[in-house]
Amino acid sequence: MRESKSNNNESLPTEEVHTPSSQRFLSFTKEAIDNPEEFWNTQAEIITWYKRWEKVLDESNSPFFRWFIGGKLNVSYNAIDRHLLAGKRNNAAYIWVAEDGAEHILTYEGLSQRVNSFAKALLDLGLKKGDVVLIYLPMILELPVAMLAAARIGVVFSVVFSGFGAQAIADRINDSGAKVVITADGGFRRGKIVELKKVVDDALNMTKSVEYVIVVKRTGHEINMVEGRDFWWDQVSNDINAKVKPEVMDSNDPLYILYTSGTTGKPKGVVHGNGGYSVWVANTLKWAFDPKPDDRWWCAADIGWVTGHSYIVFAPLFLGLTSILYEGAIDFPSPDRMWAIIERYKVNILYTSPTAIRMLMKYGDVYPQKHNLDSLRELGTVGEPINPAAWNWYYTVIGKGKCPIIDTYWQTETGGFIISPASYFGFDNLKPGSATFPMPGIDPVILDDSGNEVEPGNKGFLVIRRPWPGLMLTLNKDPDRYKAVYFSKFPGKYQTGDYAVKDEDGYFWLLGRADEVLKVAGHRIGTIEVEDALVGIANIAEAAVFGKPDPIKGDAIISFVTLKSGEVLTPAKINELKQQIRERLGPIMVPEEIHTVRVLPKTRSGKIMRRVVKAVYLNQIPGDITTLEDGASLEEIKTALETFRKEVT
Numbered sequence: 001m002r003e004s005k006s007n008n009n010e011s012l013p014t015e016e017v018h019t020p021s022s023q024r025f026l027s028f029t030k031e032a033i034d035n036p037e038e039f040w041n042t043q044a045e046i047i048t049w050y051k052r053w054e055k056v057l058d059e060s061n062s063p064f065f066r067w068f069i070g071g072k073l074n075v076s077y078n079a080i081d082r083h084l085l086a087g088k089r090n091n092a093a094y095i096w097v098a099e100d101g102a103e104h105i106l107t108y109e110g111l112s113q114r115v116n117s118f119a120k121a122l123l124d125l126g127l128k129k130g131d132v133v134l135i136y137l138p139m140i141l142e143l144p145v146a147m148l149a150a151a152r153i154g155v156v157f158s159v160v161f162s163g164f165g166a167q168a169i170a171d172r173i174n175d176s177g178a179k180v181v182i183t184a185d186g187g188f189r190r191g192k193i194v195e196l197k198k199v200v201d202d203a204l205n206m207t208k209s210v211e212y213v214i215v216v217k218r219t220g221h222e223i224n225m226v227e228g229r230d231f232w233w234d235q236v237s238n239d240i241n242a243k244v245k246p247e248v249m250d251s252n253d254p255l256y257i258l259y260t261s262g263t264t265g266k267p268k269g270v271v272h273g274n275g276g277y278s279v280w281v282a283n284t285l286k287w288a289f290d291p292k293p294d295d296r297w298w299c300a301a302d303i304g305w306v307t308g309h310s311y312i313v314f315a316p317l318f319l320g321l322t323s324i325l326y327e328g329a330i331d332f333p334s335p336d337r338m339w340a341i342i343e344r345y346k347v348n349i350l351y352t353s354p355t356a357i358r359m360l361m362k363y364g365d366v367y368p369q370k371h372n373l374d375s376l377r378e379l380g381t382v383g384e385p386i387n388p389a390a391w392n393w394y395y396t397v398i399g400k401g402k403c404p405i406i407d408t409y410w411q412t413e414t415g416g417f418i419i420s421p422a423s424y425f426g427f428d429n430l431k432p433g434s435a436t437f438p439m440p441g442i443d444p445v446i447l448d449d450s451g452n453e454v455e456p457g458n459k460g461f462l463v464i465r466r467p468w469p470g471l472m473l474t475l476n477k478d479p480d481r482y483k484a485v486y487f488s489k490f491p492g493k494y495q496t497g498d499y500a501v502k503d504e505d506g507y508f509w510l511l512g513r514a515d516e517v518l519k520v521a522g523h524r525i526g527t528i529e530v531e532d533a534l535v536g537i538a539n540i541a542e543a544a545v546f547g548k549p550d551p552i553k554g555d556a557i558i559s560f561v562t563l564k565s566g567e568v569l570t571p572a573k574i575n576e577l578k579q580q581i582r583e584r585l586g587p588i589m590v591p592e593e594i595h596t597v598r599v600l601p602k603t604r605s606g607k608i609m610r611r612v613v614k615a616v617y618l619n620q621i622p623g624d625i626t627t628l629e630d631g632a633s634l635e636e637i638k639t640a641l642e643t644f645r646k647e648v649t
Helices: 023-034 036-046 075-085 108-124 142-152 166-176 196-204 275-289 306-318 337-345 354-362 388-398 479-487 527-535 571-585 610-617 632-648
Strands: 003-005 011-013 055-058 066-069 092-097 103-107 132-136 156-159 180-184 187-189 192-194 212-216 230-232 254-259 269-273 296-299 322-326 349-352 378-381 405-407 444-447 459-464 494-502 508-513 517-520 523-526 540-550 554-563 593-596
Touching (some): 023 036, 075 142, 092 108, 108 142, 132 196, 142 156, 142 180, 166 196, 166 254, 180 196, 196 212, 254 306, 275 306, 296 306, 296 337, 322 337, 378 388, 388 405, 479 494, 523 527
Parallel strands (some): 132 180, 156 254, 180 212, 212 230, 349 378, 378 405, 554 593
Antiparallel strands (some): 092 103, 444 459, 459 494, 494 508, 517 554
């Protein structure tokens, strides 16, 4: 057995684990950098074009890069029609599973019928190419149907995560100028009804552009319907024989607007186009996971985020795959919900977040061991760097040591994976905690604050030196902000905003947001470095770290943790933890305080809300908490602090 050292000095087994270091991969990526025109001429053929492009890339208006100039296509056609022509009409596009266990299988023929019917409904409401619709739906089949119907007629869509509140929806409507809102009476979450239509009604009191609201009947509870404005989905989309000709779209016409988090400042409306984006997501799913035609693929994210756009809706449908679409929480009604779904539907590839892995890991090995997970061939992660302890559990307990872990790094702005292992090319020497190597066409570099390339092993800003097809077109109605945020610090290069390290073997290690940095006694420390060290200690399941202003140090490190067992950390145990951190990372990294809570504040997508933890600790207003999964988590922090302060006094 070989061993590989992680970035926190934790030694983990890597037998039969591989990364893309084959000669085939190296020559392929070299071609993408050395001969991009020829390379993308070939790779763009993964989708069907009505008219071939005249030029691969136009850089004349940098940094507003445009791909496949003059190329014509339709995204809905690529997701549906071409598969019908290829004899896949009876293949399942989606296996939808509700939180209560209800299921529905939607074939490519069934998807076609629904999309055409709803596309006709949108046309009947007077929508035309270039108009905008806002989609605020739970994880039900009508969500991808609405997206594909809009794309079919050239209408730009903007999906809003169904955990957002009225103000967030109003902000997005006002920025996009949406004419139609597509929502549901409600959704189900942990057995309770989430009243989506009521949230929309409140949002519309703050907007002027919306003419119609289309409502899916999901829960059946009573809601307010405004005559002449509000219509039931089944009322307007009832022609199963409708045939809507796909609109011929230019490669650089906008496909969708997806707003990044608005926790600070105005949300950024990331605009992705039809051509380059489609080429990128289709190829990156193929390269990273090498899915087979009859695989069952489960991207366990929410379509409200870019992960769901790219790898629940578009890329899997472009490749003709069968996807699991799950409506509920992955640990409800019991902690083995995810494992039960994998066993029942024989899932071959699972793609989820490190936060979800750590949460499920907290419940112990007994739950996955109750189920047959032998159908799994590959495991993936997304959303944040995966700490080696979670990586090891995922690999050994869930994958039983036989499933490579595809640790993907990317952003809303990048469209799809930009650093990831590449299963399509074979594997060799995977390092737990590293996203490994750049995808073909990505040219990353690690720079210091002055723009100089750092030596291997040193931390710096992750920057991409040249454009790629999946890069966003712009920020909606805000080109100056696009240039300022992403291209001003290092002119001509895309600034990811993340810290990373490139080791001597060329592997990339992501260290989190550059603005999530503590300044302790003159040292710049990433919060994730301390969190990884904490979670690497046996009984700690999750950790949230932030800085408390300190007149001497600058920042004092404060941490809140959840434990795998139900015990509470005694002062003696806390001192033991601090000593382990000291031994692993040095005295500068030792938290001043370590608090135990039952649950940390998280979004419904599973991300820990560190800013909320910090705000509660400092007795500040926590800001927007509309996506908070469990309000009781705030009381947990307050109780832990009260106990701590009583003990101190």
